[in-house]
Amino acid sequence: MSDKNQILEIFFKEYDKLKSEQAQRIGFRDNLLYVTLGLFATIISFAVSNASNYYALLVVPWVCLILGWTYVVNDEKISAIGKYIRFKLVDRVKQHTGYDDLETLFGWEIAHRDDKHRKRRKIQQLLVDEITFVVSGLIALGAFWFLVPKPPIGVTILS
Numbered sequence: 001m002s003d004k005n006q007i008l009e010i011f012f013k014e015y016d017k018l019k020s021e022q023a024q025r026i027g028f029r030d031n032l033l034y035v036t037l038g039l040f041a042t043i044i045s046f047a048v049s050n051a052s053n054y055y056a057l058l059v060v061p062w063v064c065l066i067l068g069w070t071y072v073v074n075d076e077k078i079s080a081i082g083k084y085i086r087f088k089l090v091d092r093v094k095q096h097t098g099y100d101d102l103e104t105l106f107g108w109e110i111a112h113r114d115d116k117h118r119k120r121r122k123i124q125q126l127l128v129d130e131i132t133f134v135v136s137g138l139i140a141l142g143a144f145w146f147l148v149p150k151p152p153i154g155v156t157i158l159s
Contacts, residue, residue, distance in 0.1 A: 004096060011093050015085065015106075022081045029074040036067045036132055044140075054147045058159055060140030068133030085109050 040060060047056040086109050094100060112118075141159055144151075151159070 007096055008093065011089060011096070015089060018081050018085060018089075022078055025074045025078050025081075029071055029078065032067050032071045032074070033128075033132060036063065039063050039067075040136060051147075054144060055151075055155070057140045057144040057147070058155070061137035064133045064137035068129075071129070071133065082109065086113075 040063070043056050043059050043063070047053045085106065090106050090109070093106075115121075144159060148155075
């Protein structure tokens with residue numbers, strides 16, 4: 001096997017590993033929404049089961065912060081992998097092969113970004129993410145302030 005073929009094989013193994021990591025991160029990121037909703041349901045169910053449990057609502061913003069941050073970090077890594085493949089790996093393969101039409105090899109990496117509805121879907125996803133990880137925490141805080149008329153000063157400051 002020539003050096004050129006060995007290098008190409010390394011590039012394609014790298015591509016395979018990157019796509020595998022990207023797929024795992026996508027699955028993990030998407031499951032964070034279900035975990036978040038499940039935790040919300042559990043916390044809210046506990047909080048409304050007894051008036052003395054209203055303080056549990058103060059956990060919701062922390063859940064939103066931690067899981068939302070994890071979601072954002074994974075989403076950034078997913079995008080970074082795609083960007084690396086499109087701008088670095090594709091160029092390296094072009095450089096070693098002299099073949100310019102890499103859409104036949106890396107077509108999906110390029111084609112799915114040209115979808116005419118992509119921008120609308122990204123905006124919709126942003127709205128869902130904001131509702132899940134920001135608005136729900138604010139609603140929980142508002143509910144706490146409404147349900148607990150005079151919490152201790154420390155809790156008021158903290159919340």
